[in-house]
Amino acid sequence: MNQQNPKIAKAGMARNTKKVTRIQKEKTIKILDAALEIFSQFGYRGATLDQIADQAGLSKPNLLYYFNGKNTLHNELLSQLMVKWLEPLEEMSPDGEPLEEICDYVCRKLALAQVFPRESRLFANEIIQGAPRISTSLSGPLKTLVDDKAALIASWSKAGKIAKVDPYHLIFSIWATTQHYADFDVQIGAVLEKNYATRFEDAAKFLSAFYRNGLRP
Amino acid sequence: MNQQNPKIAKAGMARNTKKVTRIQKEKTIKILDAALEIFSQFGYRGATLDQIADQAGLSKPNLLYYFNGKNTLHNELLSQLMVKWLEPLEEMSPDGEPLEEICDYVCRKLALAQVFPRESRLFANEIIQGAPRISTSLSGPLKTLVDDKAALIASWSKAGKIAKVDPYHLIFSIWATTQHYADFDVQIGAVLEKNYATRFEDAAKFLSAFYRNGLRP
DNA sequence: GTCAAAACTGACCAATTAGTCAAATTATTT
DNA sequence: AAATAATTTGACTAATTGGTCAGTTTTGAC
Numbered sequence: 312m313n314q315q316n317p318k319i320a321k322a323g324m325a326r327n328t329k330k331v332t333r334i335q336k337e338k339t340i341k342i343l344d345a346a347l348e349i350f351s352q353f354g355y356r357g358a359t360l361d362q363i364a365d366q367a368g369l370s371k372p373n374l375l376y377y378f379n380g381k382n383t384l385h386n387e388l389l390s391q392l393m394v395k396w397l398e399p400l401e402e403m404s405p406d407g408e409p410l411e412e413i414c415d416y417v418c419r420k421l422a423l424a425q426v427f428p429r430e431s432r433l434f435a436n437e438i439i440q441g442a443p444r445i446s447t448s449l450s451g452p453l454k455t456l457v458d459d460k461a462a463l464i465a466s467w468s469k470a471g472k473i474a475k476v477d478p479y480h481l482i483f484s485i486w487a488t489t490q491h492y493a494d495f496d497v498q499i500g501a502v503l504e505k506n507y508a509t510r511f512e513d514a515a516k517f518l519s520a521f522y523r524n525g526l527r528p
Numbered sequence: 529m530n531q532q533n534p535k536i537a538k539a540g541m542a543r544n545t546k547k548v549t550r551i552q553k554e555k556t557i558k559i560l561d562a563a564l565e566i567f568s569q570f571g572y573r574g575a576t577l578d579q580i581a582d583q584a585g586l587s588k589p590n591l592l593y594y595f596n597g598k599n600t601l602h603n604e605l606l607s608q609l610m611v612k613w614l615e616p617l618e619e620m621s622p623d624g625e626p627l628e629e630i631c632d633y634v635c636r637k638l639a640l641a642q643v644f645p646r647e648s649r650l651f652a653n654e655i656i657q658g659a660p661r662i663s664t665s666l667s668g669p670l671k672t673l674v675d676d677k678a679a680l681i682a683s684w685s686k687a688g689k690i691a692k693v694d695p696y697h698l699i700f701s702i703w704a705t706t707q708h709y710a711d712f713d714v715q716i717g718a719v720l721e722k723n724y725a726t727r728f729e730d731a732a733k734f735l736s737a738f739y740r741n742g743l744r745p
Numbered sequence: 746g747t748c749a750a751a752a753c754t755g756a757c758c759a760a761t762t763a764g765t766c767a768a769a770t771t772a773t774t775t
Numbered sequence: 776a777a778a779t780a781a782t783t784t785g786a787c788t789a790a791t792t793g794g795t796c797a798g799t800t801t802t803g804a805c
Contacts, residue, residue, distance in 0.1 A: 321631075350655055352658065353571065353573050353574075354570070354574050354653070354657070356573070357570075381664065432656050436656060437714070439652055439711050440569055440571070441569065441714055442715065442718075444565050449714070449715055450718040453719065458668065474741060476734060476737070477730055477733070483708060483709075483712075484705045488701045488704045488710065491700060491701075495656070495700075497663070497666070498666055499700065501659075501666035502666070502696065504671070506696075509723065513694055514697055517540070517693060517696070521742045522742075524744075525738045525741045527741075
């Protein structure tokens with residue numbers, strides 16, 4: 312009967328172009344959104360399928376009809392995330408003005424934290440807990456990309472276009488300062504109170520000015 | 529018989545100076561260390577008492593003899609943490625040289641991340657998951673302290689001793705960049721590989737130089 | 746050494762969890 | 776309007792979880 316069902320929403324899919332129904336599309340989106348909500352808040356082990364199903368407005372067996380397990384669901388979210396997460400850094404170009412390229416990267420990364428805070432937290436949860444499910448992505452695609460861009464920054468540094476800095480730790484600091492606004496939002500909210508509404512705006516101003524100042528040769 | 533036992537290791541204690549035995553001292557330390565290990569890795573909901581008991585080398589009922597529940601154990605860790613976590617900022621003094629005071633704070637905070645990475649992760653887990661158990665600490669003692677030090681930094685800024693920056697976002701950036709080395713250690717390890725061993729040394733150099741450069745008037 | 750308090754244990758419980766499955770219901774095709 | 780395929784559900788399981796408790800063993804003061 313439905314022995315091919317478990318594969319419906321399988322991660323990569325690609326091959327096996329069985330027709331995807333309207334309902335499949337809708338429910339898959341709803342489920343992934345719900346899973347992101349719950350996983351990002353409680354981490355992998357803290358999240359439950361009941362919570363996710365409830366959040367998605369489905370019964371648990373119905374959820375399992377679309378994704379054949381908790382792990383599959385989580386993996387799907389993570390692999391979707393990695394692509395989105397590396398984009399801003401990939402766009403850093405050797406052709407632009409060095410200082411602008413870096414500051415633009417900071418802004419893009421901050422915007423990502425603002426628009427996709429749940430994704431940021433999902434990622435943070437995974438890393439903090441030792442990245443058991445994405446360690447290959449870290450030492451693979453991520454490292455390759457960072458090595459590449461670090462070399463670019465190093466060349467700018469050497470050419471005197473920006474201050475002499477360790478490019479790797481510069482990148483780390485950009486990750487840290489931008490993602491902080493998504494991951495530690497509760498803390499920021501508690502501290503800023505009245506000025507909470509403009510936090511991303513203010514952060515953009517601060518970080519932009521700070522990196523500009525810190526990187527001038 | 530042992531009806532006072534559940535209170536043995538109760539958080540504040542203070543009153544009720546019942547004698548504390550040698551074994552109580554030893555086991556309490558062992559348990560808290562094990563709990564820190566597990567909670568910091570899996571978050572509150574992801575951690576299990578079985579894991580913690582196992583890590584501590586005790587049976588679960590024996591663990592519960594010292595701490596009367598999972599929540600008590602977690603709370604105890606968090607309240608111990610808050611004190612330690614605020615110290616470095618508290619030490620920032622209006623009497624010193626502004627730039628040095630701030631850079632020293634950065635170094636102290638980085639050292640904390642290096643020496644107590646598990647505490648940093650415990651804190652991060654709690655905040656990411658919405659800080660359900662320490663929100664009062666955040667909007668209470670933490671906010672008070674930050675407001676105080678932000679005013680100090682603002683005064684330095686106004687007096688032209690350091691660059692004009694938003695003091696709150698400066699503090700956020702310091703939290704972010706330093707704690708990042710504890711919380712995202714796995715990611716940093718994956719990226720740095722060969723240079724992993726000297727990461728804290730390199731980070732100290734980078735951050736010190738960067739904040740010095742970024743904050744000069 | 747005796748004995749009471751402290752420390753510890755195995756066996757248990759009720760609740761929650763990921764996951765299954767046969768059967769019922771709903772959509773889609775013809 | 777059938778017939779078929781896709782979707783949904785309730786009722787279930789086996790494993791795990793936080794926590795209890797009666798009773799046993801160990802510790803330390805005298």
